[in-house]
Amino acid sequence: MTLKLYNTLTNQKEKFEPLEEGAIKIYSCGQTIYEDMHVGNAKTYSAWDILNRYLTWKGYDVFHVMNITDVGHLTDDADQGEDKVEKAAKEKRLEPRELVTEQVRKWYREMDELNMKRHNINPRATGHMIEMIEAVKDMIENGYAYEKNGSVYFDVKKFDKDHDYPKLGGRTIEDLETGAGGRVSEEELEEKRSPLDFALWIKADPNHIMKWPSPWSLGYPGWHLECSVMGVNYLGKEFDIHTGGVDHIFPHHPNERAQDMAMEDMSEEPVKFWLHSEHITVEGEKMSKSEGNFYTVSELLEEFDPEVIRTFFASIHYRSQSDFSFEALEEASKKLDRFYTTLRKIEESEGGDKTGLEEDIDWIEEDFRKAMDDDLNTPLAMSKLLEFSSRINKKLDSESSVLEKAKETLKELAGVLGLKLEEGEETLEGADEYIELLLEIRKTLREKEDYENADRIRDELRELGIEVEDSEEGSRWHIMD
Numbered sequence: 001m002t003l004k005l006y007n008t009l010t011n012q013k014e015k016f017e018p019l020e021e022g023a024i025k026i027y028s029c030g031q032t033i034y035e036d037m038h039v040g041n042a043k044t045y046s047a048w049d050i051l052n053r054y055l056t057w058k059g060y061d062v063f064h065v066m067n068i069t070d071v072g073h074l075t076d077d078a079d080q081g082e083d084k085v086e087k088a089a090k091e092k093r094l095e096p097r098e099l100v101t102e103q104v105r106k107w108y109r110e111m112d113e114l115n116m117k118r119h120n121i122n123p124r125a126t127g128h129m130i131e132m133i134e135a136v137k138d139m140i141e142n143g144y145a146y147e148k149n150g151s152v153y154f155d156v157k158k159f160d161k162d163h164d165y166p167k168l169g170g171r172t173i174e175d176l177e178t179g180a181g182g183r184v185s186e187e188e189l190e191e192k193r194s195p196l197d198f199a200l201w202i203k204a205d206p207n208h209i210m211k212w213p214s215p216w217s218l219g220y221p222g223w224h225l226e227c228s229v230m231g232v233n234y235l236g237k238e239f240d241i242h243t244g245g246v247d248h249i250f251p252h253h254p255n256e257r258a259q260d261m262a263m264e265d266m267s268e269e270p271v272k273f274w275l276h277s278e279h280i281t282v283e284g285e286k287m288s289k290s291e292g293n294f295y296t297v298s299e300l301l302e303e304f305d306p307e308v309i310r311t312f313f314a315s316i317h318y319r320s321q322s323d324f325s326f327e328a329l330e331e332a333s334k335k336l337d338r339f340y341t342t343l344r345k346i347e348e349s350e351g352g353d354k355t356g357l358e359e360d361i362d363w364i365e366e367d368f369r370k371a372m373d374d375d376l377n378t379p380l381a382m383s384k385l386l387e388f389s390s391r392i393n394k395k396l397d398s399e400s401s402v403l404e405k406a407k408e409t410l411k412e413l414a415g416v417l418g419l420k421l422e423e424g425e426e427t428l429e430g431a432d433e434y435i436e437l438l439l440e441i442r443k444t445l446r447e448k449e450d451y452e453n454a455d456r457i458r459d460e461l462r463e464l465g466i467e468v469e470d471s472e473e474g475s476r477w478h479i480m481d
Contacts, residue, residue, distance in 0.1 A: 352397030
């Protein structure tokens with residue numbers, strides 16, 4: 001079985017083979033740290049966490065870098081507007097570094113709560129100013145950049161003649177030129193040779209707080225430059241996988257690719273595979289603060305167990321535009337409860353001599369791998385695990401050693417999807433107490449021969465995925481398969 005990934009550079013699924021046998025280098029575009037991580041950010045980071053976990057599970061030595069952008073990302077996502085970190089700091093009456101420190105701490109804490117593996121390195125843009133200035137010098141020397149009035153711009157048309165600038169994303173230079181002027185101010189057009197050119201170094205105005213000395217001006221780096229320099233600095237001029245969101249397909253990643261090739265004056269592609277995660281919608285609408293449907297991770301963690309959130313992320317494909325809702329999280333909670341119910345049943349089982357579970361273990365390992373090898377098809381992998389859980393439930397009188405192997409297999413494969421499945425954990429805080437209270441009320445109703453209301457409680461519990469079993473000893477409940 002061969003791993004295939006959808007490569008945005010070629011717009012097709014391709015067989016993945018690492019540049020170096022047994023080792024894989026990944027760069028992921030991370031958080032611009034001016035605001036809290038939202039559910040869309042977390043969905044994307046979850047996808048790359050699963051990529052890391054799966055490649056590690058397959059036996060590769062994975063080196064994963066995710067940057068933290070703490071300067072240079074302007075409010076128009078290009079070369080105009082305020083720095084997002086500065087703007088947010090002013091609004092909160094904080095120094096920019098103070099805001100960044102607070103936000104980075106919070107980001108790490110929430111990533112840990114969501115069971116995201118710590119990356120090997122989380123470099124910050126402000127820690128690589130010397131390398132960025134040297135990279136700009138190299139691009140000027142190689143003929144792909146020019147200075148004007150203290151700012152430095154990348155010459156897109158010059159690069160396009162040599163290396164097909166919009167190759168990543170499947171566009172043409174003619175498409176990009178149409179309407180490009182409308183996105184560039186008259187002031188910029190006076191400085192740039194072409195509306196397509198983008199800033200590598202920006203001369204700071206007197207009121208700009210974060211600025212550094214350079215051969216051209218007191219200024220700051222362009223947003224696109226940061227990722228190029230940090231990627232090359234930690235992974236080399238060629239590496240295996242670069243990941244990000246679909247909003248990076250243009251212009252951020254084509255600009256990164258151009259810079260990578262220009263600073264090294266190379267003809268080979270610097271990155272073998274470019275992977276992009278689709279956006280998330282909220283009840284069918286684009287997530288937006290102005291629409292009131294914007295959810296941060298911290299808000300979700302107040303109401304939902306982090307493992308429920310990870311179950312939701314693992315149930316959707318990274319390239320599918322997925323819809324977020326509280327109902328979807330409740331559905332994810334039911335899936336997770338099914339896994340925990342199976343683990344509890346295994347612990348309660350005294351075993352037996354039933355056969356067939358060994359074949360089910362072989363089956364799930366093969367089918368899970370097939371699903372994941374097909375461009376990380378996590379929804380299919382999740383459905384296979386749920387089926388495996390049901391198969392275990394039907395063979396709880398198997399030999400104890402086989403049941404133990406089934407349990408470890410379930411936990412291991414779920415772990416690839418980012419789930420902990422820690423035995424003894426409950427996915428819904430207070431759920432047991434709530435259900436036991438309903439059963440006590442139902443018991444009282446049955447004693448009073450009010451069977452109509454007793455049955456209504458049983459039916460409502462069934463709608464929540466809870467099956468009630470009555471016996472002479474009393475009533476017991478379990479989560480339905």
